[in-house]
Amino acid sequence: MLRREFLAVRNRLTADDVRAAAAALAERALELPELAQARTVAAYVSVDTEPGTLALLDALRARGVRVLLPALLPDNDLDWGAYEGEGSLARVRHGGKMALFEPTGERLGPDAVVSADVVLLPGLAVDARGMRLGRGGGSYDRVLARLERADAHPALVVLLYDTEVVEHVPEEAHDQPVHAAVTPTGVHRFHRPL
Template sequence: MPEFSDEAEVTHVAKRDMRVALLAHRRRLTAADRAEAAARVQAELVALVRRLRPIRMTAYVPVGSEPGGPELPDVLHAALPPGGELLLPVLRPDLDLDWAGYAGPDTLTAAGRGMREPTGPRLGPSVITDVDLLVVPALAVDRRGLRLGRGGGSYDRALARVRESALTVVPLHDGELVPAVPAEPHDRPVSAVVTPADGLRTLDAAGQGVAPHTSAGRTRGA
């Protein structure tokens, strides 16, 4: 037991230090850098949504220097097929994630931690089990698909509910796809990343990049 506790503390410190470095790098990006990165990330994700035609997907509202820009929900919502639904996260008091449908920028409200959340009916944490495509935030992702979040554990809980056939994609700035991030047993891998320079890149547990996905669970035909 002491060995496990020591190892967990080392991992916690390593995660904290990596977060500090990554956030500092993001703060150094100029407004022009962020805008250019957002445009490229949005274009890649829109192309993915149009190709996969998901019935239901999730995203979030990027804030500050997060890649994708604050318009990300709008551009993804517009790319969905007729009847497609975009869900955005709602942070619960226990730091788990609830979800609500996105119906335009006027339906968002300011929430804790600088986030903006939808004001529509809450659909419950388990609705994520019925999602085809998930766009989720992270500070970095490694080549095994393990992501480094901001430390609250909200997305680790949410990703634990996602079915295996769903596609999970993280928008990143260039340089944030890294060889390895410190990992703990509860950390959940993602399927792919999108970066401004390299576009969509899928990942596997062996740490090797593979070809882009052509389907994501339950999708509409062309």
Template sequence: MDKLNLRRELIAARTSLSPEELRANAIKVRETLLEQPWVQMAGLVACYWSTGSEPETHGLVFALWKHGATVILPLLRDDNDLDWAVYDGPDTLAPGRYGIMEPVDTRRGVDAVRTAALVIVPALAVDRRTGIRLGRGGGSYDRALARVGPNVPTVALLHDGELIDGVPSEPHDRTVRYAMTPAGLTRLV
């Protein structure tokens, strides 16, 4: 299946999830991630502020922040690359491009993600054999992941059924080391 049709299929499946399922999935993902020692020890975490039927990150971002991590969230630039700014609590967010909530803190630049000890990214699917992630098609997170060191844990958050065999890929597509679903954490590459 090509990327466009796979994206359509996955987005349709996500929109069929009930608010109760989305809440239950978010709790499972958050609790499982927060149990990992490498998550607990991460001083600087790059994450994202979820929207719509994406695996919800609001509680995760808040919990990481409350546990003492510095959390940076992306700001979408005009060239579709990602700038980063520090999250300093729920009152420090404002709608950005496309209405996605972004930190109002000083922009740290596209290279800020290089200093993260943990990087959590959105994905529509991840290939269980290769770790290739399928995003929404803008390439923003592929660019960000290209800046992350090889030993930094990179985690894609997914709903059950989105860790699949056979994600179509192109040379610019990046891998993640872990896939996190409500069913559990999977080490990939």
């Protein structure tokens, strides 16, 4: 129910709203110290009315950062490939799920994410504790569990709209908090400082 409410608000955004928010979001995110120091960033390509990521991905690449993007596997886990610019993406439809933009190059395996200094996560909301509400598919829960098993500690940052930073979201036992949320107007920090 909560997911549907956040998606309904996003679905009312115009293309101009999404474009303006994406530019502001990239500007805010690029101010993060962890992104300034990162050599490898695991990210994703936004779709539809998600907070836009392409400007941020291109800015990171221009800085010489290795950007990893996910490719959805049949079991909802994520494989990874390198982002080589917008031309290196293909729109892939996964059954009845939304179409995603995925890297067309070599697949690096699900464990490639453990090399990331920063993981940029999609979400629908985050609360005051840093708990992220995802879309419910579990793909990023698997990523976070994989990082924990590997004893990898990248900065975890969720990219959202301003109205999606809320007081409380429901959590399950396996949920892990993020360290920060970036919105078009600012950065919200949780737990460990960035």
